[in-house]
Amino acid sequence: MYNAITSKKEGVTPILILKKRGVTERKGNQLLEYLMDTDVRFMDTDSYDDIYAEMDRVGQASGKKYYKIPCGGSNAIGALGYVNCMKEIADTSMHFDYVCCAEGSGGTHAGVAVGAKLFMPKTQVVGLMVDSDPFEIITTRIMQETAKLLKLDFVPTESDVHLVNMCGSGYAIPSSEGNAAIRMMAANEGLFLDPVYTGKAFAGLIKLAREGKFKSDDNVLYLYSGGAGGLFAIDVDLG
Known part of the structure; x- marks a missing residue:
């Protein structure tokens, strides 16, 4: 959620690639992301490698410059x-x-x-x-x-x-x-x-x-x- 907030404030379009685990309904953080009109996509995986590979695929498919923020912003x-x-x-x-x-x-x-x-x-x-x-x-x-x-x-x-x-x-x-x-x-x-x-x-x-x-x-x-x-x-x- 905070990555989406920061991106929008900086004029960057955020796309969230999330594990399809826990909450996928429109409540909690998902409600806040909906209110921000954020593009949220779920993957049926437990592997962060899968998530990062999908980030690259989506970014490259856009044909635009993209920045890959790791899970939790942990870098x-x-x-x-x-x-x-x-x-x-x-x-x-x-x-x-x-x-x-x-x-x-x-x-x-x-x-x-x-x-x-x-x-x-x-x-x-x-x-x-x-x-x-x-x-x-x-x-x-x-x-x-x-x-x-x-x-x-x-x-x-x-x-x-x-x-x-x-x-x-x-x-x-x-x-x-x-x-x-x-x-x-x-x-x-x-x-x-x-x-x-x-x-x-x-x-x-x-x-x-x-x-x-x-x-x-x-x-x-x-x-x-x-x-x-x-x-x-x-x-x-x-x-």
Whole structure:
């Protein structure tokens, strides 16, 4: 959805190529994309390689210049936004021992981790996985590409990537822990998480706290990356 918004604001015609999994009806993000008059196409596949091949096919068939945005905007250019995000946080002069974020395609974590390396070197970044992909490899690669794009003098390695698996039964399949986190944040903070990304991720933060990951005087920042529209897309009993 955000790729479509940004494209339209820049005068670029967006075409979304999506996996035919989860929500295909006109609700949640699909409703918002409909309101923006966005061309949305579904593929019956679980392979991102299939998705990217179709992106190239559609782009080439158009006969026009096209730019292929990866799933989640997860490449070095996309990660730059979260590098800048960490600079903005650092500019507040607030210290955080940990920054925790959802990990769905690797770009957010990569940008946050590179930004922390630059502007908050004493902060550990933790990616809370909502999918089962090999993010220790994926996130490291995006971090390396981002560091190269910025002409930095360090090369990130897998030791810089800290992960917690909160995927549960699978991507876009709600979990009991995630649903409990959604209810907790809504009731106590008026902050609405979603069952696919931010709910599972915040459940991971709760898990780490209960397991003693954080000391009582640690400052921990949960990076809320949106997704409330997902509450209106998936039929799930939140208890």
